[in-house]
Amino acid sequence: MTARRRPPLQLIVGSPAHAVVACATGIARQVSARVSAETALHIDALPALSLPGLSLPGLSLPGLPMPPSPPGLPSPVPLSARSAHVHFTDKLFGASPEDAAAQFERLAGRMPVTVTLHDVPQPSNGTALARRVAAYLRVVSAARGVVCNSEYERQLLTEHTWPRGGAGVHVIPLPVDPAHQPPRPEGSRPVGAGHGLPGIPRRRGEVALLGYFYPGKGHAEVVDAVSRLRIGLTVTAIGGAAPGHEHDLNAALENAGRAGVDFRATGHLGDDDLLQRCREATVPVAAHQHFSASASINTWLAVGRRPLVPDTAYTREMQRLRPGTLTLYERPQLSHAIENAVLDPASTWLEPGTALGPDSGAVADAYLQWWGGAR
Incomplete structure (x- = not known):
């Protein structure tokens, strides 16, 4: 690498199972590789920062000694930080938007911090919008x-949040890292027609969300x-309930049963099992009602799938960024889009050589x- 200044500490907050944390970890790994030095520190949560200054396990800040590791944990990585970068969504950083x-703010009061915003407030947040807008305004201001x-x-x-700051906001897309995978199944067959390639069993009539x-x-x-199609399709949630939404998932399973639809959730899957399930699904869908940046879409792309997505400003932007990777549908036409995908399974796979960058x-x-000019 040419003479770049050392990048900021990549301070990654939250469970590794969270999509934002997984994204931040993948980027941090590449940053570290490019500067030939460890730049990342992962913690489950920011502590209640009531002590003078800031002390985090495994982190030494200017003027503060390296804190000892908690019992049973390995020795801290010898990191020294004069600035930090975080990937922020309110649900990872506190029990409420205000927290x-x-x-x-406490972190930014101790050192310069740059931030990537996820789950940006939007009107679909309903009654929570005002609180989330106020919280994100505090973050961007700090x-x-x-x-x-x-x-x-x-x-x-x-x-909705920072009317005077938009010109200073930088845009860097979420990455797509193609997974090592077998070739696309040739002549992918309609529902009930058997399997694709050996080792890639197609689940009979499964519409999957990730x-x-x-x-x-x-x-x-x-x-x-x-339920409107009535052609024996099942619906699978590849994943489990978000924290606090277990009751909502149970209610959705019951509602689907009353509608005559077999709806299932896999629960949390390891990386290999998740990618395999993504390849096995008959119809991949990312049907968010209120899109912001979507790791779900990018995971479908990483395994070679071309998901159905609603026609929105965000999905049109992603289609321009990565042409030929999405099948857009008008929301009232979802049944028709699913039926077309069942009849033409090849349409749910990316063409060989499709560009997925960055x-x-x-x-x-x-x-x-960007950091070279932001600090």
Whole structure:
């Protein structure tokens, strides 16, 4: 690497199972590789920062000694940070939007912090919108620099949270890292016609959605669309309930049963099992009712699938970024889109050679270039 300044500490907050944490971890790994030094620190949660200054396990800040590891944990990584970068969504940083903003402000009060915003507030947040807008405004006001993952999210931020700050917000897309996979099944067959390639069994008539279940993710709409078709399709949530939404998932399973639809959830899957299930699904769908940047879409692409997605400003932007990777549908036409995918399974797979960039390496390069001017 040429003479770049050392990048900020990649402070990754939250469970590794969370899509934002997984994304941040992949980018941080590439940043570290590019500077030939460890730059990342992962913690489950920011502590209640009531002590003077800031002390985190495994982190040494200017003027503060390296804290000891908690019992049973390995020795801390010898990191020294004069600035940090975090991927922020309020649900990862605190029990409430206000708590999340306060945690970020305490961190930013100790050192310069740049931030990538996820789950940017939008009107679909309903009664929570005002609180989330206030929290995100506190975050962007405290940050040294701000990144959004799409032009659409930058527009949301400007319209609803930070009217005077939009011109200073940088856009770096979420990465897509193609998974090692067998070739696309040749002549993928309609429902009931058997299997694709050996080792890639096709699940008979399965419409699948990927990631945490929560209201608004599109499961209810897919169940309704499948109930209208009456061709024996099942609906699968590849993943489990988002924290706090276990009751909502149980209610959705019961509602689907009353509608005559077999709706199932796999629960959390390891990486290999998740990718296999993504390849086995008959019809991949990302039916979010209120899109922001979507790791679900990118995971479908990573395994070679071309998902059905509603026609929105965000999905049109992603179609321009990665042409030929999505099948857009008008929301009232979801049943028709699913039926077409069942009749033409090849349409649910990416064409060989389809460009999926930027990957995590290219995204890391974009961050390194941006940090050079943001601090």
